Amino acid sequence: MGKRTIIPFGPQHPVLPEPIHLDLVLEDETVVEAIPSIGYIHRGLEKLCEIKDFNQMVYVIERICGICSFGHGWGAVASMEGAMGVQAPERAEYLRTILHELGRVHSHLLWLGLLADGFGFESLFNHCWRIRETVLDLFEKNTGGRVIFSICKVGGMRKDISNENLKEMKEVLEGLKAEIKEITDVFINDASVQNRMVGVGVLTKEEAEELCAVGPVARASGVPQDIRMTDNHGVYGKLGFEPVLEEAGDCMARTVVRIREVFQSIDLISAAIDQIPDGPVDMKVPNKIEGEYITRMEQPRGEAFYYAKGAGTKFLKRMRVRTPTNMNIPAMVKTLAGADLADVPMLVLTIDPCISCTER
Amino acid sequence: MIVKAVISIIAYLVLAPLVGGLLAGLERKLSAKMQRRVGPPVLQPFYDVFKLFEKEKMAPTRFQDFYVLIFVVFVIASGLLFFAGGDLLLVIFTLTIATAFLIVAAYSSNSPYAEVGAERELLAMMAYEPMVLLTAIGFYMYHGSFNVRDILASDTMCLLPMLGIFVGWIFILTLKFRKSPFDLSMSHHAHQELVRGLTTEFVGRTMGLIEISHWYENVFLLGFVFLFFANGTAWGWVIGIVVAILTYFVEVFIDNTFARMKWQFAFKASWIIAIVLGMVNIFVLYLCY
């Protein structure tokens, strides 16, 4: 047994795009304990929501996270619509589903790149992000923003996306499938990648359930947990949604779940574009919010939870968001204990941490 | 004879950093091409080093700069011995001492990243050192001398009888150049669990000196590749230089097609290669020459 060293991991660290701090207690190169601490980028967005009226608030809440910004906007809007007791037009719900799934494609491609960078495969990283750029261009064309879309509002969408544009989006995405497959096959089949990921950081089904893991982390351990199938949200029910499941629970399984979800999202988008009805995308909503409402959303990283309580005016009394990373940190700490130092980036990245979501 | 040695020493001192820096620039351009990027200008490594020299001087301990200086001197010295036609064994030992001083410099900083990086560099040394020695022994077995001068003067190309050793040497060059899959102790891309590993605590001038000595080191490691082709004719020289440069780009290609492996894998792989290819090749040489 070697002497114990503590390696500070973060808050500023090349592996992490966002600030989280881990004290890695090492014996030689084996991590015996990982002590996480968060709180570096708390911005008080929930409090800010209380002093902005519900139209302005959507722009605030979208900025919780740059990757799943559409999901956050939709989640908050859905909880406020619920509190008001209104239902957005069907076309708006379809458009929201399409953009949300497009957001998942872009989030997972970004994450695949970061993971490749985590195990030192820089060329794979660059190719993942090159493909993701096409998705961002689709976003820019249809919503006006590459990262923050500002297209969701209470009562529907601010802008319609024309059927021609949707058709073009479908064509682009179907064409992108081959390119994505070329890249993701490397993740699955390359021996040097397998060497780093297979059997690393195993989280059993029991552990995943006990530690309340959500999203791809839970699904990679065989827990069929996906809000898109349990909740009556968006139009997933009409698209024939089935969650992606893997059994192994290691880093590779978590990667495979996300890779399969990329293709699944593209299929969902295509199906939604095929059956999207014509009609209005916006409706008049009451000018005040009363009552309270809870919404659950399946973000790219897992289940997110939104609670809105109206103050009987244009303002909210309370807005509460709970994000998936928050729920996955216990699972991460669990897998970190006993891991190799070289595996730490893989273990931290495979929960796809979004710290700015977690701290808001 | 002496005049010739002096000329090659001066040529090495002046040209090696230029060639090394240019190779590094071309490497970055080529890597960018492989990743569908435009990439930096070819002269970017020089700009980087010039900038490093302008940076504020800062070091956790006074000794660190001293150790790094010794590292630089020994790296250049080992190159000088090589290009002056000296003893291969001496060259190898000088280079090992140089690396040892870099490791000591990293240890002296007391930073956890640098310390773990230094430990990994030690492991990497243990991984590649047998193959380096076997290469020198191979040259001795074939040419009957450890002297670079004698090897260059030989009139037969030693590539074929030493093919196994050649492949083994290419393999450990990945470790020496610190490219994926074996960029364990420090990476050129800075993205890893150890931040920048071995060189985390070096800044400014010190870091600039380390960069330049890496250029020196790279050039004379490629000089080893050249030795396999030398047969005293112009034709041998041309092939040797072309293959040496090609080798560098093969390393870039390998860098771009591999994930970073753990030290256990690096250790096992390089010892297996050294034993299988190196020892068998030495045995064949023993039987035939």
Place this chain on the structure above:
Amino acid sequence: MSKLVILIVIVVAALVCLAVPYLLGFFKFSKTILGSMFKKPSTLMYPVKPREWQERTRGAVGINADDCIGCGMCARACPTNAIEVDKNGGEWTIQRMQCIQCSACVDCCPKDCLTMENLYTIPDVVKVVDTVEIPTKKAAAAPAGGDGDLECDKETCVYCGLCAKACPADALTVDRKEKTWEVDKEACVKCGACIDKCPKKSLSFGGAAPAAAEEPSGDGTLKCDLEECVYCGLCAKNCPAEALTVDRKEKVWEVDDEACVKCGVCVDKCPKKCLTL
């Protein structure tokens, strides 16, 4: 001869060295990597080579100062308080670095004088503040002449509610059944959108006489010349009171005389001029 042998052996050795790891599962990325070397890079030498913007790209807020009436709707809608409007001083100010390009101001502008430009604010080392001069109250020609509070001529008002629908500030409340028309003077921004919309021209800013509404000729009930009618439905779409039913397939045009407020919007909108009041 010997050179040829050497060459062949080198090539074979190189192939073996590459093939063995490939069979072990390595080098799976080499096809993409080598293929990429012969393709155009997908990055741009930005900003030397400019980027192509999409039509919807949100870059920076632009203003057509001539149309601005200084109502301040944009400043109130802005989530980051980046816009300030000084109506009396005739200044419209935007803190460029504070703007988050949500285009909330553009959406709410009653005069449509704000636009979202593609090109973003050029990065700078200071916080850029842009001030634009807008016409002051006196210089601007108020829509209906006067400059007082919004008033409604109850004599001519038909309580159609078109004004309330047009109001960007939600300052108007109109109840057709109760025959009430109310303005929230605090909320009113005096943009004049309602005055433009009013079919009976009964709205005005106090002080000025309301423009005389042109009385439509006829006996007062809405009639349609069914010979001319193409059943396009434009009348029904524009009716503030939803008193019209048009079915193109069945060739039906019906008016609910009870509901009709006789505002005359349908008469103005009819493309075939077949409606009369």
